[in-house]
Amino acid sequence: MNKIDKKFYKALKFLSRRTTPEILDSLLDGNKKKEFRKFIPKEMDRTLQLYKYILFEPPAQYIVTTDGLQFLRELEDIKRKDLTLIASVIAVIISLVALAKSMGWI
Numbered sequence: 001m002n003k004i005d006k007k008f009y010k011a012l013k014f015l016s017r018r019t020t021p022e023i024l025d026s027l028l029d030g031n032k033k034k035e036f037r038k039f040i041p042k043e044m045d046r047t048l049q050l051y052k053y054i055l056f057e058p059p060a061q062y063i064v065t066t067d068g069l070q071f072l073r074e075l076e077d078i079k080r081k082d083l084t085l086i087a088s089v090i091a092v093i094i095s096l097v098a099l100a101k102s103m104g105w106i
């Protein structure tokens with residue numbers, strides 16, 4: 001996953017775990033706003049709204065839209081594939097070391 005995707009993933013994951021009233025309260029409270037801005041900088045906030053991944057509509061229970069959830073799922077899939085690739089490489093290295101030991105090369 002590249003840097004931009006990591007930022008989107010971090011922001012969407014943070015927003016998906018909270019309800020609209022929680023987010024709106026955190027934007028009004030000074031201490032909570034710092035935590036909010038730690039995960040979602042202003043530029044990211046605008047970008048997510050531009051692509052309609054989030055909507056600040058008070059009647060809605062959650063801020064993340066269906067498009068935002070779909071994008072979050074795609075990013076989670078990318079992250080899972082990255083971890084699978086790393087695990088596969090480690091497994092191959094362990095297998096090669098075991099093969100070399102059994103053949104007496106090491």
